[in-house]
Amino acid sequence: MLAYQLRIAWKSLRRSPAHTLIVGGGIALGVAVSTLFATVRHSFAKDPIPDKSAVLYNVRMDTWGPVDPYPGGKPPPQVTYQDMVALMRSDIPARQTGTFKASLYVFPDPRVGRPRRELVRLCFSDFFPMFEVPFRFGGPWDRAADRTAERVVVLSDEMNERLFGGEDSVGRSVRIEDREFRVVGVLDRWRPGVKFYDLTQNPVDVPEPIYMPFAHMVAMQLESSGNSDGWRSPPMAGFAGLLASEQTWILLWVELSSADQVGRYRAFLDAYALEQRKAGRFQRKLDNRVTPVRDLMVEADVMPKEADAMVAVSLLFLLICALNLIGLLLGKFLARAAEIGVRRAMGARRLDVFMQHLLECELIGLAGGAIGLALSFGAIAVVNLWAKSIISRGDFLAMDWAMAGFAAGAAMVAGLVAGLYPAWRVCRIAPAVHLKAQ
Amino acid sequence: MELGPILRAIRRNKARFGLIAVEVALTLAVVVNCIALIADARAQMARPSGFPDDDLLTVSSAPFDAAFKEPGYQQAALRADLDALAALPGVAVVTSTRLIPWSGGGSSGEYRQAGAGDAAPMLRSQIYNADERTLDALGVRLVAGRTFTREEVDRDTRRLQEITIHPRELGSDGRPVDKFLQDVVVTRAWAEHVFGPGPHLGRLFQDSDGDQYRVLGVFDPFYNPYGWPIHEYAVFYARRSSSYENGTRYLVQAEPGQASALARTIEETLTRVNRLRAVEVSRVTEIRYLYFGRQRMVAGLMGLVAVLLVVVTGLGLVGLTSFLVSERTRQIGTRRALGASMVDIVRYFLVENWLLMSIGIAMGVGLAVALNLALVSSIASARLDPITVAAAAAALWLLGLASALVPALRAARTSPAVATRSV
Numbered sequence: 001m002l003a004y005q006l007r008i009a010w011k012s013l014r015r016s017p018a019h020t021l022i023v024g025g026g027i028a029l030g031v032a033v034s035t036l037f038a039t040v041r042h043s044f045a046k047d048p049i050p051d052k053s054a055v056l057y058n059v060r061m062d063t064w065g066p067v068d069p070y071p072g073g074k075p076p077p078q079v080t081y082q083d084m085v086a087l088m089r090s091d092i093p094a095r096q097t098g099t100f101k102a103s104l105y106v107f108p109d110p111r112v113g114r115p116r117r118e119l120v121r122l123c124f125s126d127f128f129p130m131f132e133v134p135f136r137f138g139g140p141w142d143r144a145a146d147r148t149a150e151r152v153v154v155l156s157d158e159m160n161e162r163l164f165g166g167e168d169s170v171g172r173s174v175r176i177e178d179r180e181f182r183v184v185g186v187l188d189r190w191r192p193g194v195k196f197y198d199l200t201q202n203p204v205d206v207p208e209p210i211y212m213p214f215a216h217m218v219a220m221q222l223e224s225s226g227n228s229d230g231w232r233s234p235p236m237a238g239f240a241g242l243l244a245s246e247q248t249w250i251l252l253w254v255e256l257s258s259a260d261q262v263g264r265y266r267a268f269l270d271a272y273a274l275e276q277r278k279a280g281r282f283q284r285k286l287d288n289r290v291t292p293v294r295d296l297m298v299e300a301d302v303m304p305k306e307a308d309a310m311v312a313v314s315l316l317f318l319l320i321c322a323l324n325l326i327g328l329l330l331g332k333f334l335a336r337a338a339e340i341g342v343r344r345a346m347g348a349r350r351l352d353v354f355m356q357h358l359l360e361c362e363l364i365g366l367a368g369g370a371i372g373l374a375l376s377f378g379a380i381a382v383v384n385l386w387a388k389s390i391i392s393r394g395d396f397l398a399m400d401w402a403m404a405g406f407a408a409g410a411a412m413v414a415g416l417v418a419g420l421y422p423a424w425r426v427c428r429i430a431p432a433v434h435l436k437a438q
Numbered sequence: 439m440e441l442g443p444i445l446r447a448i449r450r451n452k453a454r455f456g457l458i459a460v461e462v463a464l465t466l467a468v469v470v471n472c473i474a475l476i477a478d479a480r481a482q483m484a485r486p487s488g489f490p491d492d493d494l495l496t497v498s499s500a501p502f503d504a505a506f507k508e509p510g511y512q513q514a515a516l517r518a519d520l521d522a523l524a525a526l527p528g529v530a531v532v533t534s535t536r537l538i539p540w541s542g543g544g545s546s547g548e549y550r551q552a553g554a555g556d557a558a559p560m561l562r563s564q565i566y567n568a569d570e571r572t573l574d575a576l577g578v579r580l581v582a583g584r585t586f587t588r589e590e591v592d593r594d595t596r597r598l599q600e601i602t603i604h605p606r607e608l609g610s611d612g613r614p615v616d617k618f619l620q621d622v623v624v625t626r627a628w629a630e631h632v633f634g635p636g637p638h639l640g641r642l643f644q645d646s647d648g649d650q651y652r653v654l655g656v657f658d659p660f661y662n663p664y665g666w667p668i669h670e671y672a673v674f675y676a677r678r679s680s681s682y683e684n685g686t687r688y689l690v691q692a693e694p695g696q697a698s699a700l701a702r703t704i705e706e707t708l709t710r711v712n713r714l715r716a717v718e719v720s721r722v723t724e725i726r727y728l729y730f731g732r733q734r735m736v737a738g739l740m741g742l743v744a745v746l747l748v749v750v751t752g753l754g755l756v757g758l759t760s761f762l763v764s765e766r767t768r769q770i771g772t773r774r775a776l777g778a779s780m781v782d783i784v785r786y787f788l789v790e791n792w793l794l795m796s797i798g799i800a801m802g803v804g805l806a807v808a809l810n811l812a813l814v815s816s817i818a819s820a821r822l823d824p825i826t827v828a829a830a831a832a833a834l835w836l837l838g839l840a841s842a843l844v845p846a847l848r849a850a851r852t853s854p855a856v857a858t859r860s861v
Contacts, residue, residue, distance in 0.1 A: 026750065033743060067646070068548065068560045071666045105502040115502045116716060117685075178504065227665065231548075232646070237605055306475065306736045309813045309820070313475075316468045316809075317743055323461050324754025330454070331761040383735070390731030421453060 002359075005352070009360035012336075019332055023325050024368040027414045030321030031372025035399075035407040036379045037314035041307040042406075043397045044204075048192040049132060052255075053293040056130065057262070059087065059252040060291070061273060065231040066283035075287050076229050077200050077300070078248040086272060088124075092265045093254035095126035099197070100250050101208055102217075103225035107175040108163050118159070119225065120176065121208040122217050128154070128185075130255050131197055136160075138170035138185035141213060149215035154185040159209035177220060181212065191395060196293050198251055199300040200227040204396050224249040246281075254290075266290055318414055325418035333357055333426040344431040357423035358416070365415020366408070373407040440782075444790045455794055458758055462798025462834060465751040467805035470822060470830050471813060472744040478820040479733035479740075487726075488659040489539050490577040493530070493692045494722035496538045497523070497704055500685035503714035515712055516679070516686060522711045523688060526703065528696030531575040534679040535689050537566045539576075540726040542663040547673070551632050552642035552650055560646065562668050563628050567677035573623060573657070575691045583639045583655035585623055586676040594620060594676040613647050620675060622651045626658035627670035663729065685715075697721055748837070755841035763787060763845040767852055775854035783850040784843075791842035798838075799831045 013020045047053050061083055062075035070076045079087070084098040099121060106118045127133070128140035137160075141152045153174060160169055160183075169183045195205050216222065221239045228249035234241030256262045269288040276282050291299065340353055380397045388394030448455045499519060505511050516534060523532040536544060548560035566572075573585040586594075597618065606614035619642075629638035636656070644650045651673065663669050679686060692700050701719050708717045727734075763770075770783055810822045 029746065029750065033746065071562065114716065117500055237602065304732055309475065310739065313468055313472060313743060316464060317747055320461065320464050320468065320747060321750055323457065323464070324750055324757070326457055327754060327758030327761050386735065390728055
């Protein structure tokens with residue numbers, strides 16, 4: 001029966017190609033617009049590291065001064081150096097890293113280019129396996145290098161391209177500021193959607209081009225080129241003062257694989273804070289946070305505030321496209337009243353007529369949806385190109401299976417909205433009237 | 439008028455006529471809210487910084503040579519750069535400052551009104567150093583008092599430097615024993631935030647160390663985006679920038695119309711002065727362009743949706759009214775045969791359409807407000823503007839009328855014979 005109805009529906013569509021094109025085009029337009037907007041929202045909302053987002057936790061402590069809270073009333077997004085050092089002595093997390101970025105001079109071979117400032121991420125060797133950072137050549141430095149401030153670096157694929165023409169540069173040397181570093185690893189293309197491990201500044205930024213052991217911060221007296229907030233002046237002048245200060249500029253991440261570990265780690269944090277309180281620190285109400293990736297993204301307002309409104313508007317746009325098609329379909333179906341009268345007289349049930357017409361609408365809907373999906377690919381490419389001039393990244397918006405499914409669902413719903421009333425009308429035709437008119 | 443027959447016809451075919459009204463209502467609701475989002479984005483982009491953005495250039499100079507670790511060398515390099523920049527034709531004022539309009543960052547500090555007591559909340563403001571030319575270079579408008587003189591800048595620079603070299607002795611409360619008083623120039627928004635309505639000249643506020651700050655000048659407007667909502671608050675100290683080790687920034691105000699020409703010559707000029715550093719020049723208009731990227735994208739995408747929507751609805755209305763008219767060919771023929779003129783027929787359909795559009799627009803206004811309330815809860819500033827709603831309603835009304843005119847005229851030409859033939 002379905003095959004038969006499909007055949008009739010197909011024939012009917014072939015009979016008036018212009019009409020089919022207009023109806024399909026209307027649905028395609030609606031699907032393209034709503035898929036584009038849904039993809040914009042989805043690109044911000046989706047899990048940037050699905051395999052591990054449940055076990056990666058950001059650590060914050062309310063070290064702020066006693067008089068006024070940190071703006072917003074929550075603990076500051078980063079921790080102090082002294083707290084990072086103390087907390088990283090814990091053996092509860094399977095992996096952990098403190099991290100911040102600095103802006104440092106990189107001196108390429110003079111034949112390749114002039115010295116340039118580049119963003120360098122200081123982190124521990126756990127950073128790479130924790131965040132599933134992919135390597136093309138070599139790998140992370142080992143944990144011993146973290147302790148001894150070994151002069152090693154990991155380069156991004158793009159930096160390796162710029163400095164070494166893209167070849168396997170493991171073992172080669174790069175001058176950063178006043179010292180030479182040995183390349184131990186080159187990353188494969190790494191583009192997590194949202195830069196989840198550092199949401200303190202632009203959340204859609206690309207990852208840094210260079211990574212070096214955290215210990216170089218002290219060795220080279222490096223200051224953060226990112227956010228740094230504090231509430232009191234350092235206890236002494238110079239770099240030592242910064243290290244001992246209440247200035248917060250380090251993101252602390254831990255990997256905790258079970259609820260039990262999370263509980264123990266929280267207890268450890270609170271015990272540490274209470275211990276510190278005896279020394280006069282942590283004067284505010286105890287507020288230590290261990291936040292998983294996705295909750296942190298919500299808290300950091302990663303999603304642009306307009307995104308939901310734009311998705312709502314685009315869905316209404318699709319609805320209006322579908323409503324506009326009702327008139328066209330109604331005209332087409334009712335023009336066929338005589339033919340339907342004959343079919344009804346020959347024994348076709350109302351349900352058969354109804355289903356057949358609805359099927360016809362769903363066929364156009366799906367075809368329109370496929371075209372709409374293709375159109376939205378184009379639209380996403382255009383918006384990405386546009387975004388590139390603003391966020392220096394032309395691949396942030398990405399279509400995935402979820403969005404393709406969204407497009408298919410939207411197309412089916414649009415077909416249904418457009419076809420339901422015309423199909424119902426046409427199945428209610430009384431055969432007698434139209435037979436008489438012949 | 440044939441209002442009676444029209445209303446009866448509508449009542450008998452609620453679904454079909456209702457469709458037009460619903461379509462119009464939804465279109466109006468969405469278009470008006472698109473316009474509200476665009477207007478909000480445009481209002482944000484049009485916000486004045488208080489600076490002549492078009493004439494400003496920011497120059498970053500980052501040295502990579504060990505020579506720059508030497509303070510004497512730094513001073514000389516800074517001096518040489520400022521002289522070279524000032525000598526360039528087309529440069530009005532040049533200064534060294536960390537303030538980069540529209541770049542969304544900087545330093546901030548906390549203060550309270552002097553004598554307000556320890557219980558009073560600390561208020562946060564952006565803080566910047568300024569020499570005797572900085573506020574001129576920024577092009578801000580003083581509304582009271584004055585900016586720093588060269589002597590004041592030299593005096594305060596020396597004093598602040600003294601503190602960093604020889605930290606002050608701390609009392610038992612952890613605060614310096616010797617307090618100091620410093621003259622500052624502030625934004626009007628900050629002065630009102632701390633003291634309430636003016637006059638503000640000569641008034642004092644203090645920081646957590648107990649050091650006091652005296653208002654020497656007030657300017658307005660000022661808007662420089664910051665990570666916290668303190669975009670309009672700024673306090674300027676008199677201090678000549680001296681650190682060059684991590685690079686320095688110059689702010690250049692060009693003579694009107696000279697900025698783009700200067701943007702090309704500055705890098706070359708500074709590299710000639712000293713090759714051991716990287717120089718980057720940006721126009722403040724470019725920085726502002728990047729800063730408003732999101733707003734520009736929202737406005738562009740919403741504009742696209744609004745235009746597409748009007749096109750789709752226009753076409754849909756033509757299709758639907760054509761259908762509604764063609765369905766009544768026989769009725770029209772009968773009326774023509776019974777003596778109705780062509781004008782009568784056209785008028786009938788136009789009145790019918792006018793009625794449907796009016797119902798649709800009335801529903802649409804309600805729907806627009808409802809949709810806007812749902813949007814407003816997520817985007818506080820995208821409010822509906824009554825004039826926009828009225829204009830969009832009028833435009834949609836005309837669109838409906840135009841879409842009805844074509845099929846109505848065609849229907850009016852229906853020959854009376856049609857009616858007799860097909861019965």
